Amino acid sequence: MDTKTTTEKTGESAKTAEAGPAEDTAVVVLDKQADDAADDLTDDEDDEDDLLSDEVAPASSGIGGAAAAMVSAALGAVALTGTWTGKVVSERETLLGQIKTSGSGTPAQQISEIYGDAWHSTALVNGVFSLVALFVAVLVLILPGRPTWVRSVAVAGAVLGGLGLLLSAGTYFDLFLSLPTAGS
Missing domain, CATH: 1.20.5 (Single alpha-helices involved in coiled-coils or other helix-helix interfaces)
Structure with missing residues (x-):
């Protein structure tokens, strides 16, 4: 060269x-x-x-698991902030309470029928969303072969769902705030 x-x-x-x-x-x-x-x-x-x-699961199962984890986190967040469905159910209960107590109900009965039932209905709907979020998150967590980030999102969904369930139960059973009472 x-x-x-x-x-x-x-x-x-x-x-x-x-x-x-x-x-x-x-x-x-x-x-x-x-x-x-x-x-x-x-x-x-x-x-x-x-x-x-060798380590990675098939793409189809990864996509489903990732989607389920994201859905559980979203449902958990929605359960904490409230849903449109909960608002509709609450408004329905308010209307039914107004119809039941239109003129003949005592103040305590009006408070219970108009406000209490609506409050409890909203808590019940949010509790259902929390349960679904928790169920989907646990399902993603128990299935093997999920990437770490999918498991992390599923844990977040489980935490949000569990927290939403606690808050909904506390609201439904009047543990945090009680209904106002009628003055004498």
């Missing part, structure tokens, strides 16, 4: 030197080492691909 170096690019005077046999050998050895390193890298990547393919 005959290599020449020029220094014209740096602005110095043009000097050319021919590489001797020792330099040729060094270049060939370095080229061989670079080729071996490149081969090792591709072999390592192939080995990593083989390891990953």
